[in-house]
Amino acid sequence: MVSVQFLPDNITTQAEVGELILDVAERCGITISTGCMMGSCHACEVEIDDDPICACITAVPNGRSHLTINLYSDPTW
Ligand code: FES
Numbered sequence: 001m002v003s004v005q006f007l008p009d010n011i012t013t014q015a016e017v018g019e020l021i022l023d024v025a026e027r028c029g030i031t032i033s034t035g036c037m038m039g040s041c042h043a044c045e046v047e048i049d050d051d052p053i054c055a056c057i058t059a060v061p062n063g064r065s066h067l068t069i070n071l072y073s074d075p076t077w
Pocket residue numbers: 033034035036037038039040041042043044045054055056057
């Protein structure tokens with residue numbers, strides 16, 4: 001299991017390796033905006049350790065015990 005912390009609300013949950021970031025967020029009541037659901041529109045973009053990723057196609061990586069995911073609001077969405 002991986003400890004996943006969502007900022008800025010500081011909500012922490014446990015997730016399985018391979019679980020979609022979008023699903024982990026939804027499970028703890030966090031809504032991430034979505035559009036295409038296939039990695040092209042970037043509506044679901046969040047940052048893991050300052051690297052922007054698309055939550056709809058990115059899974060919890062192997063080999064980490066803790067992830068910090070920063071949700072920021074994109075004014076274009
Ligand atoms: S919803 Fe379009 S890239 Fe994730």
